[in-house]
Amino acid sequence: MPGIVIVGVQWGDEGKGKATDLLGERTDWVVKFNGGNNAGHTVVIGDEKYALHLLPSGILSPGVNPVIGNGVVIDLEVLFAELDALSARGIDVSKLRVSANAHIITQYHRTLDKVTERFLGKRQIGTTGRGIGPAYADKINRVGIRVQDLFDESILRQKVEGALEQKNHLLVKVFNRRGITCDEIVEDLLSYAERLRPMVCDTGLLLNKALDAGEVVVFEGGQATMLDIDHGTYPFVTSSSATAGGAATGSGVGPGRLDRIVGIVKAYTTRVGSGPFPTELFDEQGDWLRAAGFEFGTTTGRPRRVGWYDAPITRYATRINGITDLVLTKLDILTGLEKIPVCVAYDVNGERFDEVPVNQSDFHHATPILEHYAGWSEDISSARTFEDLPQTAQDYVLALEEMSGTRISVIGVGPGRDQVIVRHDLI
Numbered sequence: 001m002p003g004i005v006i007v008g009v010q011w012g013d014e015g016k017g018k019a020t021d022l023l024g025e026r027t028d029w030v031v032k033f034n035g036g037n038n039a040g041h042t043v044v045i046g047d048e049k050y051a052l053h054l055l056p057s058g059i060l061s062p063g064v065n066p067v068i069g070n071g072v073v074i075d076l077e078v079l080f081a082e083l084d085a086l087s088a089r090g091i092d093v094s095k096l097r098v099s100a101n102a103h104i105i106t107q108y109h110r111t112l113d114k115v116t117e118r119f120l121g122k123r124q125i126g127t128t129g130r131g132i133g134p135a136y137a138d139k140i141n142r143v144g145i146r147v148q149d150l151f152d153e154s155i156l157r158q159k160v161e162g163a164l165e166q167k168n169h170l171l172v173k174v175f176n177r178r179g180i181t182c183d184e185i186v187e188d189l190l191s192y193a194e195r196l197r198p199m200v201c202d203t204g205l206l207l208n209k210a211l212d213a214g215e216v217v218v219f220e221g222g223q224a225t226m227l228d229i230d231h232g233t234y235p236f237v238t239s240s241s242a243t244a245g246g247a248a249t250g251s252g253v254g255p256g257r258l259d260r261i262v263g264i265v266k267a268y269t270t271r272v273g274s275g276p277f278p279t280e281l282f283d284e285q286g287d288w289l290r291a292a293g294f295e296f297g298t299t300t301g302r303p304r305r306v307g308w309y310d311a312p313i314t315r316y317a318t319r320i321n322g323i324t325d326l327v328l329t330k331l332d333i334l335t336g337l338e339k340i341p342v343c344v345a346y347d348v349n350g351e352r353f354d355e356v357p358v359n360q361s362d363f364h365h366a367t368p369i370l371e372h373y374a375g376w377s378e379d380i381s382s383a384r385t386f387e388d389l390p391q392t393a394q395d396y397v398l399a400l401e402e403m404s405g406t407r408i409s410v411i412g413v414g415p416g417r418d419q420v421i422v423r424h425d426l427i
Contacts, residue, residue, distance in 0.1 A: 002259035002427060003217045005247045008224025009317040011233075011271030013297070013304060014264040015329035018043065018412060020057045020220050022327075022420060026427055028215035029065045029207060030058025033250030034240040035222030036073040036105060038132045045417050048089070054078050056220050059086065059093060065210075066093075067203050070101035071240060071250020072222075073135040074147065075110075076192040098196065099203040099252075100148040106160075107188065108167050108180050109134040115175045136239035138163060147200055150193040153186070160185045204252020211257050216427060219247035219258070225317040226271070234360065236275025244321040262426055263323040263406075265314055267331045267396075270295050270304040276364040279307030279343045293333040308370065310343040311403035316356040318405040325426055326404060328397065329412035332419075337375035340396060343368035344403065373399055381414040386423055389413075 004023065008014045020030055037053040043060055050060055054074065059066040068074065083093045109131030117129060138144040143163045149156045161182045168179040210217055223242040226232045231243055241249060248255040268289060271277050281289065286306050289295070295304035317323065334340055346353040346366035357363045376390040383389050389397070389411075401408045409424035 003211055003219065003253060003257045004260045004262060004426065005219045005221065005244045005258050005321075006262045006264060007221040007242065007244055007247075007317075007321050007323075008227075009263040009265035009314055009323070009326070010224055010269050010310070011226045011277075012222075012224040013270055013272070013295070014224065014266050015327070015412060016057075016220060016264045018329060018417075018420075019262060019264050019327045019410070019426075020218055022410065022417075022422075023216075023218055023426060025061065025063075026216055027058060027061065027064050027218050029067060029210050029217040030056040030061075031067040031069050031203075031207060031217065031219045031247075031251050032056040032072055033069040033219050033221060034071045034242055034246045035238060036130065036132045036135070037075050037078045038130050038223075038238065043417075050086075050089075053082060055082055055086075055093075055096070058218065058220065059096065060091060062092070065095045065097065067207065067251075068096070068098045068102060069203055069251040070099040071246060072099070073103045073105050073132055073139070073240075074098070075105040075130065076189070076196065080192065080195065096199050097201055097203055097206060098147060098199045100146070100200050102147050103135055103139045104145040104147060104150070104189065105131040105135045106145060106163075106185055108164065108171075108185065109138070111171065111177065111180070112167065115171070115177060133239045145189070147196070150189055150196065151200075153190065156189065157182060157186050160189075202252075207251055207253050208257075211253065217253070219251060219253075221246065225263075225320055226313060228320075231320050233275045233363065236273060244323075260325065260426065261321050261323045262325045262327060262409075263314075263317055263321060264327045264329060265317075265404075266293075266329050267309060267334055267400075268293070269307045269310050269313070272297050272302055272304050276360075276366070277305055277307060278346055278363070278366045279310050279368045280305050281307050289333070293330055308341045308343055308368070309400060310368070311400070312343065312345060312354065312356050314400075314404040323406050325409040325424065326401075326406055327410040327412065327426075328400065328408050331393065331397070331411055332379075332381050332413045334375065334396075335380060336377055339372040340375050341368075341370040341372050342399070342403070344371050345369040381419055383413050383421055386411070386421055388421070 058064040114129045171177040227238045228242040374392040411421040
């Protein structure tokens with residue numbers, strides 16, 4: 001049985017939770033392997049809508065074992081608030097397992113995130129201010145706090161004191177903020193320790209044993225390829241590995257055990273935060289697309305930037321991740337357009353680029369070279385086979401498939417759990 005990685009192809013918000021949910025009944029384990037509560041999944045089950053921020057969306061599927069891997073940074077207040085909210089709605093959350101090696105987001109991470117972003121002025125990254133970047137920075141600087149540290153107060157206090165020694169200088173002398181005491185941080189973190197303890201284990205060992213036993217393990221990526229710390233539009237990126245390679249390092253499972261890489265891509269493009277976006281729309285069509293697709297952040301509520309489908313980005317993501325299957329979401333949102341533009345290449349100061357430019361400056365100045373495809377007016381939300389789609393919708397999908405470098409296996413035609421067309425099985 002396979003290890004299946006689910007990653008975003010664009011700048012996030014593509015509908016990864018829907019893909020995970022689609023696999024739910026045949027999935028034994030779902031692992032969140034990167035990021036924190038700076039991104040969310042929205043999953044619709046019947047008349048119920050669930051907005052998840054830190055938890056893997058597989059927690060909504062009965063029988064699935066949800067795991068937060070070592071590559072995640074965890075805000076414990078958010079974790080338990082989310083668990084309590086799901087429990088109040090009748091969802092069983094008792095199976096959640098958390099890596100002992102995952103890093104913790106503290107109060108000083110959140111404070112530094114907000115004041116640093118304001119300090120940048122016009123050079124702001126567009127961070128959510130939730131402490132994600134500073135927590136990852138501490139991880140790399142080897143002054144981070146890990147989940148396992150909460151169970152040894154002496155070690156925890158030493159680590160917090162070491163971290164605050166530098167951070168208080170920054171807060172007081174550079175940002176004119178009050179210093180943070182070790183006691184308040186330690187007291188806050190220890191308040192979660194006993195509730196957290198039963199969930200904590202060697203999740204890498206757990207997942208490898210599951211694969212040995214022939215169980216299906218789905219690795220659910222947060223954010224997306226173009227926000228990856230190495231392969232995204234740096235510096236306008238997240239602080240973790242959001243590509244398929246991050247599934248291995250963020251979970252403790254070797255790359256040879258990842259059998260299928262599923263990329264999630266919208267039938268158009270969105271992003272939140274600053275940074276280049278060649279197909280971005282600033283006109284009435286952009287306003288219409290944002291409203292029709294309800295493009296507002298699950299976590300932040302911020303309006304998303306919107307634009308047309310970008311084929312070079314999808315090809316780039318296919319190469320970077322080794323994508324075997326694409327899930328095309330929100331095809332229904334394009335219903336009613338007479339013509340649908342698609343970016344097939346870029347123009348950079350008069351030079352044509354058929355692929356994503358390696359030079360970030362070139363990408364920043366890229367304008368889209370568009371081809372137009374015939375639209376459709378029919379309601380496609382009840383389509384369940386490819387042949388149910390209007391011919392022009394089929395032609396649009398096939399054109400995207402040819403340009404994207406791999407097959408489109410699943411098509412989303414509505415927000416509901418069952419509003420999908422499966423052309424090729426993902427397992």
